[in-house]
Structures are given as structure tokens and as C-alpha cells.
Amino acid sequence: MGSPVPSLQTAAVIEHPGPNGIVRIDDAHPVETPGKDQVLVKLAYSGICASEVRALLGWANYKPVVGHEGVGIVVKIGENVSESVLGQRVGVKWLHSACGLCSECQRGSSNHCIKPAFTGVHAQGTLQQYVIADSRYLTVIPDGIPGEVASPLLCAGLTMMGGIAKLDEHIPKDGWVVISGSGGGLGHIGVQIASRLRKFRVIAVDSGLSKRELSLQCGAHEFIDFATEDVEQRVKEITGEGAHACLIVSGSEAAFELAPKLVRNNALLAVIGLPAATFNFPLAASVFAAKALTVTGVMVGTEQMMEELLQQTAAGVIRPMVKVEEFSKVPDIFDKLKNNQVTGRIVVRIPQ
Numbered sequence: 001m002g003s004p005v006p007s008l009q010t011a012a013v014i015e016h017p018g019p020n021g022i023v024r025i026d027d028a029h030p031v032e033t034p035g036k037d038q039v040l041v042k043l044a045y046s047g048i049c050a051s052e053v054r055a056l057l058g059w060a061n062y063k064p065v066v067g068h069e070g071v072g073i074v075v076k077i078g079e080n081v082s083e084s085v086l087g088q089r090v091g092v093k094w095l096h097s098a099c100g101l102c103s104e105c106q107r108g109s110s111n112h113c114i115k116p117a118f119t120g121v122h123a124q125g126t127l128q129q130y131v132i133a134d135s136r137y138l139t140v141i142p143d144g145i146p147g148e149v150a151s152p153l154l155c156a157g158l159t160m161m162g163g164i165a166k167l168d169e170h171i172p173k174d175g176w177v178v179i180s181g182s183g184g185g186l187g188h189i190g191v192q193i194a195s196r197l198r199k200f201r202v203i204a205v206d207s208g209l210s211k212r213e214l215s216l217q218c219g220a221h222e223f224i225d226f227a228t229e230d231v232e233q234r235v236k237e238i239t240g241e242g243a244h245a246c247l248i249v250s251g252s253e254a255a256f257e258l259a260p261k262l263v264r265n266n267a268l269l270a271v272i273g274l275p276a277a278t279f280n281f282p283l284a285a286s287v288f289a290a291k292a293l294t295v296t297g298v299m300v301g302t303e304q305m306m307e308e309l310l311q312q313t314a315a316g317v318i319r320p321m322v323k324v325e326e327f328s329k330v331p332d333i334f335d336k337l338k339n340n341q342v343t344g345r346i347v348v349r350i351p352q
């Protein structure tokens, strides 16, 4: 099983969460011991989701170590866990564990559990060398998918599978879908899922040349730059009455304000991006009624969706755009995410 597990490790730790929050690399962070149903995973890669900026800014209570796109090897098991799990290459996701008993867990949607625990919120996250995970909610990574490619599937990809699954009953097969925030970690995988797997026509909305190129490479029919174009007018020109659905992936308040103006009557708005908790969906109730809009929230996706996504990635249909960086860059990467300067997904290599 390789070298023994140390008692201290390297981790990226958030200190003073709030307006002056910082991320510090700590070389003496304790390694935890797996309890009942738990395993210890020695990580090789972790993606960094833009939602972690919320932890840095102190928008909600997080653990000091965040990160929920970890890929590594199980090196230690707790009570009640089969020895066959040792040595498996696994993914550690946003859903750390669920109750297993509520109506949503019973129907296979543990992502909607009434008593969930989240990685980085209720358990320390994956921006460290060794992470505790619940053996019942791990994802086995198939051979043939490199660790750095699997990482962004675990939150970004799965969340977009969850969001796009909600479109099926709302829009015709070749319907128009706006994805706002199309060039980011979630958005660019969402463009691929919507266009390649579901055959929808995607209007990608984001800003800048690199996000334009990535969105079009991922299969978007059209790209609109929100910084230089009138998004509402362009969407109407392209679609006539407006899009059938809008996936609001961006966490910017402006994206939420714009979304209801981009869709036709009887359309679906899917809330994926996470602005500050004090921000309400900006639309008059009377407009909801008059336009017969449906608003849905998205909280990652099911284990079944995770399986489909891994299969489609192994088959080469879905291709996350990943930039691998060294672990020492984690503080800089948080700064870039905060300033919306990351195209695709940055994944860090965990020191071995």
C-alpha cells in the first residue's frame, strides 16, 4: 500500500474568512482518522470550484480546508468498510454523505437529501493530501480517465448533468438553451452536455476571447459577449421569441437579473450559480405568472448521472478543459476565481 500515512500533511487553509480572507499553505495540518463507514483517501488531484470563493469571502460557514473535486487512492478504511475498497481510485464529491432514509435518498436522489453533509462544509475538503470520505458516496473512477480530467466532472460536470436533466421535459429536442457563464468550469462542460448529449442548440453567454473560443469549441451554436453586446437583443435575434430555457451558471447578480428577459413564455430558468445568500431572485411575481415561467434549483446530480458522465468522458464525447497547476498556486487561483479570470477548470496537483 505504499508509504505509511503521516500524522501531518500539506493543506491549503482559509484564514479569516470575510473581506480580508486569505488562503495559506500549511505544511503541518493534521491527518484525520476514518470513522465508521469512512475511508482515508490519498489525493492526487483536486479541482477548484468557483463556489469556494464563497468560503474565502465568509458568505457561509465552511471548514478551513475546502475543495470538492478530489481524485485519489483509498489508503485506510474505517469500521464497517469492505477491504476491497483499499487501493481503489476514487472521486470525492460535494455530497460527503446523506441520511439514506428520507424520501429523496430512497428514490436515488441523495443529492436532495434532507440531512446532507457537504465536503468542505461538514467535512474537511480536498485541498489537502489526505481527505476523509464516506465510503457509501464515493465515485469509482474508471481506468482510462486521467485523474486531472476526472476531477472537474465530480462537481462541475455532475452539477451540469443535474441542471440539463431538468430541461428534458420543458423544451423540444432542438430547443434553444442559454448558458450564462459558459466559459467557466461548470459552463463549458454544460455546453458540451447540452449540445453533444442532449442535442439542444446552445447560446453561450460569457465575456472575452478565451471564453468565446472555448464555448464554441464545446459546441455552442452562438456566443454572446455580455461586456460588449446587448445580450437580450441578440438572443431575440437568434431565437425569435426568446430561449426555451436559461441555465444561470454564473454567480453574478447581473446574470440573474438578465435571465428572465432572455426566455420565451412557458420557459425554464435553472439556478446553478450561487450569489450571496442575501440576494433574491429579481423578478416580480406577476411576471412569473404572466410569462408562465418555471424556476428550478440545481444541487449537483444523482449517482446515476455521475456514471453516465464518466462513461461519456471515457468515450471521448465529453472533454473537460483542464489546466493543471502546482499546489503552491492555490492562493493565486482563488484570486483569479474571485475576479472571474479562469477559463475552463483549474485542477491542482496534490504534493505526493
Ligand SMILES: [Zn+2]
Residues within 6 Å of the ligand: 049, 050, 051, 068, 094, 155, 156
Ligand atoms: Zn463545486
Ligand SMILES: [Zn+2]
Residues within 6 Å of the ligand: 098, 099, 100, 101, 102, 103, 104, 105, 106, 110, 112, 113, 114, 115
Ligand atoms: Zn436523505
